[in-house]
Amino acid sequence: MATVPSVSYSITVRLEVAAGGKAVSQLTGAVEQAGGIVTALDLTPAGHDRLRIDVTCATRDTEHAQEIVDALEQVDGVTIHKVSDRTFLMHLGGKIEMQSKVPLRNRDELSMAYTPGVARVCLAIARNPDDVRRLTVKRNSVAVVTDGSAVLGLGNIGPEAALPVMEGKAALFKRFAGIDAWPICLDTQDTDELVRTVQILAPAFGGINLEDISAPRCFEVERRLRDLLDIPVFHDDQHGTAIVVLSALMNALRVVGKDLADVRVAMAGAGAAGTAVLKLLLHAGAKNVVVCDYRGAVHTGRDDLDESLRWIADNTNHEGYSGDLRGAVRGADVFIGVSAPGILTGEDIATMNEGSVVFALANPDPEVDPAEAREHAAVVATGRSDYPNQINNVLAFPGVFRGLLDAQSRTVTQDMLLAAARALAEVVTDKELGPNYIVPSVFHADVSHAVAAAVQKAATTAR
Secondary structure, eight states, X not given: OOSSOEEEEEEEEEEEEESSTTHHHHHHHHHHHTTOEEEEEEEEEOXXXXXXXXXXXXXXXXXXXXXXXXXXXXXXXXXXXXXXXXXXXXXXTOSOOOOOSXXXXXXXXXXXXXXXXHHHHHHHHHHOGGGHHHHSGGGGEEEEEEOSXXXXXXXXXXXXXXXXXXXXXXXXXXXXXXXXXXXXXXXXXXXXXXXXXXXXXXXXXXXXXXXXXXXXXXXXXXXXXXXXXXXXXXXXXXXXXXXXXXXXXXXXXXXXXXXXXXXXXXXXXOSHHXXXXXXXXXXXXXXXXXXXXXXXXXXXXXXXXXXHHHHHHXXXXXXXXXXXXHHHHTTOSEEEEOSOTTOOOHHHHHTSOTTOEEEEOOSSSOXXXXXXXXXXXXXXEESOTTSSSBOOGGXXXXXXXXXXXXXXXXXXXXXXXXXXXXXXXXXXXXXXXXXXXXXXXXXXXXXXXXXXXXXXXXXHHHO
8 A cells, every 4th residue: 555645546527616705625625635636626617606626635555545535525515526536547458559660541552551552561571581570660679578476566467467568568669769669468477478479480580578467477587588589588587677776776886986897786586587697797887786585695505405505605795794684784785575475674774885775666565664764774765756866767668678779789798787786876967966866857858769779889899
């Protein structure tokens, strides 16, 4: 449950009141007393002595929204006609559509776009398959693929319930990078079927964005597809998160005057996102990292190490620490959480080194209360939009794929991810940089262009 009103639970209440008097102020007062925030009032006449008012307000959750509606009903003379959930209204009929880029106004245009003229283009591609990037949407297309097994923080809700998220991802690709993306929600959670299905769909796309596939299957799916396909495969839950976390950390360390190679890092979370963040941190030069999961620190002496945890144990925690997360945080310079809510307190953050950096990224409820963390840490970031320094993957994946597609890259490498992180960090200038501004706004005009250029350069160099 959200602790403060959010636009995610925004409602519009259409009602009528008597014209004149104190009706408007009574309505806003009722919303505010119920803990909501009025964001808009739209008034139109509803007859000679009545007003129709659309009251739009932010609430905490669906139960709170109903409390506000009940409060509005108690205002004298109010008649409520309709209550609309603005988030559901946005999703009616879906959020994306396909449009033709060419006019089809007459027989000539139809004959060139489709039969018989299109046959000449088909034969040209058959003779030279590389022309498919030049002559079709493949040059600008990405498949957003999920099996619905790990959707946001909702868990295994299936492919149909995952579709709104994949639609949203496709809309973000178009908005921030001009990329045509299609949601592909597969009704299987069998690894072999997932891999084979994406493999046989791949010829129509210039890249594959894997999304919301549960660990550890996501590691195998990505690895096998990268081996099979001649187009880049990017798991955003892993690599998008890793890029933005590293970028934010680079700037946070600029704020506190520390170097990545010198700091001690404690991490909570050894799943898909945590492992990807760790690998990119190490690739960028981090030396001293301890990773904890629900059993405590990952170290070579544990008897429950699968392939992924074994890799973590072999490449981190060189001193062999075997305690819990609280012990790992003590004396650390950086905490990065991609795990579970409420596992640390402000007192735990107080045990970190001076000038500490805390990234509590569990959503919607972070690993430590941000307000408590701010009492002791120099820089705090979360995954939430209602606090400064939101770690948001939309800062990364549109620009990354724009660069990959423009370079006609056939793969994704750690060097490309590192280039993306550095470019994103550099969008924040020295003048702008501060404890509450270590990542740019997702609407910053330079973000996707800077990331795309860096990735394209790295991809071209890697050939």
